[in-house]
Amino acid sequence: MKALRLVLFTVAVLLVLAAATAGAAWLYIRRGAVDGPPPDDAHLKIERVELPDDENAFTILCAMTNMWFEKEEYAESLDKILDGRSWDEAVAEKIVQVNQGMFFSIEESLKCPGFQVPERRNVGSSTAYLEDWREITKLMQLRARMFLVQGKHVQAFEQALAVVHLGHRIEECGGAVIHYLVGLSVKHMGLLLIEQMLPYFKPDPIQFRTYAGKLGEFGASEDALVSSLKEEYRICRNTVEDLAGGRLGFEEAGIRMHPFAAALGVTPYLLQVHNTQRRFAEFYTGVIEAVPLNQAEVPRRMPTLEGSAPTLKDVLIKPNYIGRLLGEKLLPFSLTIVERKNGERLYVNSMRLRLLIVAYEMEHGSVPASLEDLVGEDLDRAPTDPYDGEPIRYSAGERKIYSVGRDLKDSGGSTAAPTAPAGLPDQQRRWIAEDIVFEF
Numbered sequence: 113m114k115a116l117r118l119v120l121f122t123v124a125v126l127l128v129l130a131a132a133t134a135g136a137a138w139l140y141i142r143r144g145a146v147d148g149p150p151p152d153d154a155h156l157k158i159e160r161v162e163l164p165d166d167e168n169a170f171t172i173l174c175a176m177t178n179m180w181f182e183k184e185e186y187a188e189s190l191d192k193i194l195d196g197r198s199w200d201e202a203v204a205e206k207i208v209q210v211n212q213g214m215f216f217s218i219e220e221s222l223k224c225p226g227f228q229v230p231e232r233r234n235v236g237s238s239t240a241y242l243e244d245w246r247e248i249t250k251l252m253q254l255r256a257r258m259f260l261v262q263g264k265h266v267q268a269f270e271q272a273l274a275v276v277h278l279g280h281r282i283e284e285c286g287g288a289v290i291h292y293l294v295g296l297s298v299k300h301m302g303l304l305l306i307e308q309m310l311p312y313f314k315p316d317p318i319q320f321r322t323y324a325g326k327l328g329e330f331g332a333s334e335d336a337l338v339s340s341l342k343e344e345y346r347i348c349r350n351t352v353e354d355l356a357g358g359r360l361g362f363e364e365a366g367i368r369m370h371p372f373a374a375a376l377g378v379t380p381y382l383l384q385v386h387n388t389q390r391r392f393a394e395f396y397t398g399v400i401e402a403v404p405l406n407q408a409e410v411p412r413r414m415p416t417l418e419g420s421a422p423t424l425k426d427v428l429i430k431p432n433y434i435g436r437l438l439g440e441k442l443l444p445f446s447l448t449i450v451e452r453k454n455g456e457r458l459y460v461n462s463m464r465l466r467l468l469i470v471a472y473e474m475e476h477g478s479v480p481a482s483l484e485d486l487v488g489e490d491l492d493r494a495p496t497d498p499y500d501g502e503p504i505r506y507s508a509g510e511r512k513i514y515s516v517g518r519d520l521k522d523s524g525g526s527t528a529a530p531t532a533p534a535g536l537p538d539q540q541r542r543w544i545a546e547d548i549v550f551e552f
Contacts, residue, residue: 147380151390153349156397158342160231160286169224169281176217177244194253204258211251218252222277229287232343234351235442236364242294245282249275249298256305265313272309273326275302280330283337288347289446292340296456299330303459304539310466310552317471321490324467332457334403341403341446345396348442352388355434367437381431388435395443402450406501408520410450451518454498455543461495461504462513462550469552479508479552505547515548523547 165171186207192198208215221227232239252275259268279299283292354360356378362369373382398415430436468486473479480486483494483506497504497515505514507525514525523546532541542548 147384147386148390150386151349151393153345153389153393156342156345156393156400158339158346163226163228167224167226169221169227170229170285172217172221172224173245173248174241176214176221176248177241190250190254193257194250199257199261201258201261204254204261207251208255208258214248214251215255218248218274218278222274222281227281227285229285229291232288232347234347234354234360235366236351236354236360237347239287239290242290245278245294245298249278249301252278253301253305256309260309260312265309266315266319269306269309269313269315269323272302272305273323275299275305276327276330278302280333283333283340286343287340288344289340289449292337292449293452296452299456300459303463306463307466307550310470317474320467320471320474324464324471324490327460327464327467331460332453334453337403337449337453338400341396341400341449344446345392348392348396348438349389351442352383352385352392352435352438355438356383356385365438365441367434367441369434369437373433378434383434384432387432388438391435391439392443395439396446399446399450403453405450406496407451407454407499407518408501414447414450455548457498458504458515458548461498462515464491465495465504465506465513466550466552479511481508482506499548512549512551514550517543517545517548519546521546525549 186203189198189200189203190207193200193204229239229241252271256268256271256275259265259271276299279295279297279302282295282298285291285295351360351365355362355365358378362374376382395415402410402414465483465486468490469479472486483504487493495504496502499515499517500520502516505516505522505525506512507514510525512525516522526546527542527549529536529541529545532544542550
């Protein structure tokens with residue numbers, strides 16, 4: 113009997129202790145672990161001066177999306193034309209003809225003195241207009257290709273330059289990282305168009321040098337990239353505050369919560385506002401410091417990310433579960449941005465060099481023996497390779513310019529790409545080959 117009473121007493125004590133422990137854990141989770149002070153982020157803040165509508169290219173571009181005539185009817189045909197599967201002159205002429213107003217508005221937007229997108233509050237704020245701008249770019253590409261087929265080479269080349277110009281303006285529109293990346297993508301489309309036109313386009317050398325000078329105005333903008341990273345930080349900071357304040361939901365923020373954490377809601381234990389914001393500030397400070405570097409110098413300066421596993425243990429044992437999920441969701445988006453910027457710089461510089469080399473060949477009967485022969489009125493100095501910081505490689509005999517690429521090894525201009533999937537287009541293969549090669 114005494115043994116039974118002892119067992120019952122022990123069980124009761126254990127139940128009380130378990131209840132007390134569970135209650136303490138619940139209270140701890142509800143009230144939270146100790147958060148840190150607010151981040152020191154004065155260096156990440158940007159001053160924004162609103163532009164009037166009549167001085168803002170954004171107003172013109174947004175109005176243009178309502179002018180895109182017969183977009184749905186010709187969508188499939190347009191995609192086939194642009195990816196090279198077919199060419200239908202009648203369709204091309206019809207699309208260009210009914211959208212003449214669009215082209216006039218595009219020209220007006222490129223002349224507009226300013227370009228500023230609306231300020232986004234958090235990650236839930238819409239940027240649907242970016243998809244419209246990609247569609248506008250398709251229309252510009254179509255017009256350039258139509259001019260080329262018709263033998264109107266000057267108009268074709270200048271339309272391709274306009275695509276590059278539009279991409280450059282989008283990069284500098286005061287938006288976040290997604291805006292910079294869309295601008296970079298549009299610029300890449302324009303450069304690819306120019307590259308495809310080069311074999312057919314033979315103006316006088318002065319015209320080639322003029323175009324090379326224009327391309328020099330649309331190079332990779334470090335200031336624009338830094339601005340977009342600061343804007344991205346502001347959005348991330350606001351996202352944390354809005355989640356904590358109940359102004360933004362998990363679904364709107366794009367994060368998937370463990371069911372137990374979702375049931376608890378946003379508590380100070382699950383989301384430490386200041387610690388999360390400090391992590392974002394440290395991350396974007398590191399990325400911004402890497403912006404001016406060549407690719408060989410980037411890894412030692414770029415921040416690293418902590419992974420997050422959506423398990424019950426992860427929710428209970430480690431505080432700031434939601435903060436870690438936000439980092440996992442938002443931060444990787446910016447990790448490769450510096451390499452993308454270096455690739456853009458390489459593409460623009462190589463295109464400028466090819467134009468100048470062709471102009472030189474027209475004037476002298478042969479290509480320059482070295483890139484130093486181009487230095488003078490049109491080129492201050494021979495550009496460096498943004499991957500390793502060394503002079504960009506040039507072979508007059510093989511008629512090619514190349515970069516060492518990601519592996520930072522000079523493979524003599526090799527275009528071999530062992531890791532490339534089968535069927536990958538050549539313009540994409542180039543960027544993962546042993547060397548990044550541009551022929552002329």
